[in-house]
Amino acid sequence: MSQLLDVRDLQTQFFTRDGVATAVDGVSFTLNRGEILGLVGESGSGKSVTGFSILGLVDPPGRVTGGQILFDGDDLVRGGEPLLRGLRGKRIAMIFQDPMMTLNPVLRIDTQMIETVQAHAPVSRAEARARAEEALVRVGISSPAERLKSYPHQFSGGMRQRVAIAIALLHKPDLIIADEPTTALDVTIQAQILSEVQALCSQSGTALIWITHDLAVVSGLADRLAVMYAGRIIEEGPTAEVIARPRHPYTRGLIDSVPQGKRHGARLAQIPGMTPSLLNLPEGCKFAPRCPRADAACAVEPRLDPSGPGRAVRCHHPHGDSETRVLS
Amino acid sequence: MIVYLVRRVGQSLLAVMAMAVLVFIGVYFIGNPVDVLINPEATQADILATTERLGLDKPLWQQFGIFLGNALQGDLGTSFVYGRPALDIILERLPATMELALVALFLSVAIGIPLGVWAGLRPESIAGRTIMGGSILGFSLPNFWQGMLLILVFAVLLGWLPAGGRGATTEVLGLQVSFLTWDGLSHLILPAVNLALFKMSLIIRLARANTREVCLQDYVKFARAKGLSPRRVVLVHILKNIMIPVVTIIGLELGSMVAFAIVTETVFAWPGMGKLLIDSINLLDRPVIVAYLMLTVLIIVGINLLVDVIYSLLDPRIRLSEMKG
Ligand SMILES: Nc1ncnc2c1ncn2[C@@H]1O[C@H](COP(=O)(O)OP(=O)(O)OP(=O)(O)O)[C@@H](O)[C@H]1O
Ligand SMILES: [Mg+2]
Numbered sequence: 001m002s003q004l005l006d007v008r009d010l011q012t013q014f015f016t017r018d019g020v021a022t023a024v025d026g027v028s029f030t031l032n033r034g035e036i037l038g039l040v041g042e043s044g045s046g047k048s049v050t051g052f053s054i055l056g057l058v059d060p061p062g063r064v065t066g067g068q069i070l071f072d073g074d075d076l077v078r079g080g081e082p083l084l085r086g087l088r089g090k091r092i093a094m095i096f097q098d099p100m101m102t103l104n105p106v107l108r109i110d111t112q113m114i115e116t117v118q119a120h121a122p123v124s125r126a127e128a129r130a131r132a133e134e135a136l137v138r139v140g141i142s143s144p145a146e147r148l149k150s151y152p153h154q155f156s157g158g159m160r161q162r163v164a165i166a167i168a169l170l171h172k173p174d175l176i177i178a179d180e181p182t183t184a185l186d187v188t189i190q191a192q193i194l195s196e197v198q199a200l201c202s203q204s205g206t207a208l209i210w211i212t213h214d215l216a217v218v219s220g221l222a223d224r225l226a227v228m229y230a231g232r233i234i235e236e237g238p239t240a241e242v243i244a245r246p247r248h249p250y251t252r253g254l255i256d257s258v259p260q261g262k263r264h265g266a267r268l269a270q271i272p273g274m275t276p277s278l279l280n281l282p283e284g285c286k287f288a289p290r291c292p293r294a295d296a297a298c299a300v301e302p303r304l305d306p307s308g309p310g311r312a313v314r315c316h317h318p319h320g321d322s323e324t325r326v327l328s
Numbered sequence: 329m330i331v332y333l334v335r336r337v338g339q340s341l342l343a344v345m346a347m348a349v350l351v352f353i354g355v356y357f358i359g360n361p362v363d364v365l366i367n368p369e370a371t372q373a374d375i376l377a378t379t380e381r382l383g384l385d386k387p388l389w390q391q392f393g394i395f396l397g398n399a400l401q402g403d404l405g406t407s408f409v410y411g412r413p414a415l416d417i418i419l420e421r422l423p424a425t426m427e428l429a430l431v432a433l434f435l436s437v438a439i440g441i442p443l444g445v446w447a448g449l450r451p452e453s454i455a456g457r458t459i460m461g462g463s464i465l466g467f468s469l470p471n472f473w474q475g476m477l478l479i480l481v482f483a484v485l486l487g488w489l490p491a492g493g494r495g496a497t498t499e500v501l502g503l504q505v506s507f508l509t510w511d512g513l514s515h516l517i518l519p520a521v522n523l524a525l526f527k528m529s530l531i532i533r534l535a536r537a538n539t540r541e542v543c544l545q546d547y548v549k550f551a552r553a554k555g556l557s558p559r560r561v562v563l564v565h566i567l568k569n570i571m572i573p574v575v576t577i578i579g580l581e582l583g584s585m586v587a588f589a590i591v592t593e594t595v596f597a598w599p600g601m602g603k604l605l606i607d608s609i610n611l612l613d614r615p616v617i618v619a620y621l622m623l624t625v626l627i628i629v630g631i632n633l634l635v636d637v638i639y640s641l642l643d644p645r646i647r648l649s650e651m652k653g
Pocket of ligand 2: 047048049179
């Protein structure tokens with residue numbers, strides 16, 4: 001499989017009144033065509049900002065301040081607006097967390113879909129409408145011609161998210177960035193949408209970056225996982241590997257805090273402490289203050305080093321493969 | 329929609345009735361018009377005769393009953409001063425005021441919305457800050473003072489525009505309008521600008537605040553993520569959302585434009601209803617005052633009704649819930 005996206009040393013900062021917050025700091029990862037990457041981390045770890053940085057949608061006071069984002073060979077950071085405008089919605093699409101907020105409340109669904117078609121394809125309104133209907137059918141919405149004439153408030157949350165996904169799929173993009181698209185939905189709808197998106201992406205060979213704070217959601221979906229903490233990737237690798245043998249104490253903490261059937265009744269482990277403020281990060285390893293394994297060595301920030309095939313971890317004292325995970 | 333309309337019309341009629349009572353009682357307490365109208369040397373008999381002729385000897389509720397009965401037939405009384413139907417006198421002046429108010433409203437919208445949206449899109453830029461600074465001036469300087477300043481600069485110092493009066497008018501559909509000839513237009517510009525400044529500042533601030541709020545919404549980011557041009561994002565996705573509060577304000581403000589026109593018309597000697605009202609208050613010409621107030625109420629209530637309809641057309645969410653309700 002050929003490489004589609006290569007993010008190198010990405011840095012995105014917010015210049016706020018209280019100081020400079022480096023929301024994304026030295027993030028690097030690659031993504032092949034058709035591959036699904038799960039981007040996991042606690043709230044505030046920089047997942048959304050990473051996604052917005054790729055699309056060039058970071059709003060002031062924020063700005064991408066360093067690194068490269070190579071998409072099919074073109075550097076999106078260098079290319080800037082002109083390059084990005086041509087890619088957004090056409091080759092890179094995005095789906096947002098809250099389906100109640102992503103569709104414009106005062107515009108009909110057809111307006112919002114047709115404009116998307118016409119933004120990138122020189123087709124007539126009728127042709128654009130036909131494509132919109134097709135897209136709605138693809139995400140499982142029946143009688144699309146009628147549905148197109150509705151306003152967003154006439155749909156349920158799950159239906160709206162389907163519409164948003166249909167919009168994202170309109171131009172059969174190479175990459176979809178999905179920012180917690182199921183978090184706001186019921187569990188049953190969540191599962192439906194997950195499997196639908198998975199199916200649609202494998203049909204069309206679309207690569208997917210699935211952003212979530214919920215490990216359980218991505219573990220069945222993603223080919224690879226990247227775990228973020230305080231704007232950095234702290235562990236990366238094939239999903240099954242990372243879940244079975246987490247190397248970073250933080251990843252391990254995350255996995256232990258996911259409720260599992262077989263541990264029914266057992267107390268859930270929690271990661272002690274709180275996410276540090278970006279304006280006041282500790283020296284050295286950012287996780288050290290909350291880490292059970294921290295020692296003097298952690299006063300120096302570890303690098304993201306390879307640790308086995310396809311895996312990398314940013315830790316001075318990673319867990320080894322031989323250590324079994326402590327259950328209970 | 330029909331049910332909704334009928335209900336709103338009913339509410340409007342109630343409002344007009346309530347206003348009629350208030351206006352009538354209010355005017356009753358201003359003073360006795362006979363004192364002003366009558367020759368100071370008149371005898372007691374003359375005074376009584378005049379009072380009787382004007383119907384002022386009857387008890388208040390009876391006067392109100394007569395007024396209401398006549399009003400329903402379109403008769404708002406006869407001016408004590410001009411001896412002609414009060415409504416006719418006012419209607420003669422109405423076109424001048426309406427033209428002034430509409431032109432001023434047009435100016436405040438056509439200039440206010442683009443400036444406000446611009447300032448909202450770039451709140452930190454120099455242009456954005458300048459626009460906001462200017463709007464604070466327009467907001468806080470007294471209207472009559474702005475008017476006199478305009479006269480001083482453009483009429484007296486520069487001599488570009490006349491200082492007062494209405495100038496030549498043209499008849500269109502039976503109405504006298506100024507804006508079709510240069511002479512008329514030149515008389516219209518200064519008072520219209522004067523009347524517009526305050527509303528323009530209001531609209532700028534409103535449009536800016538709403539633009540800033542709408543810009544933060546996910547649907548704007550989503551629109552950009554779809555690859556739409558910035559033009560389309562602003563002109564369709566943002567503008568359509570900020571139009572909802574702006575239209576409401578415009579509607580409410582057109583009514584108050586007519587009211588505000590009193591000051592502007594007085595400063596610029598514009599022969600409209602506002603100037604007539606001031607003159608009538610000085611002369612205690614009760615029927616004209618009452619007729620003016622009633623007509624103004626009707627205009628404002630009518631505009632509000634219209635705004636509600638436009639509002640429901642703009643915002644699909646309202647349309648639905650109101651139709652259900
Ligand atoms: N507009 C902004 N101004 C200032 N700082 C910001 C802004 N947006 C984001 N940040 C900073 O970037 C950090 C990362 O935010 P981001 O939205 O990427 O987190 P996230 O991992 O997506 O969390 P969540 O799970 O809550 O969505 C935040 O902690 C915040 O400090
Ligand atoms: Mg987020």
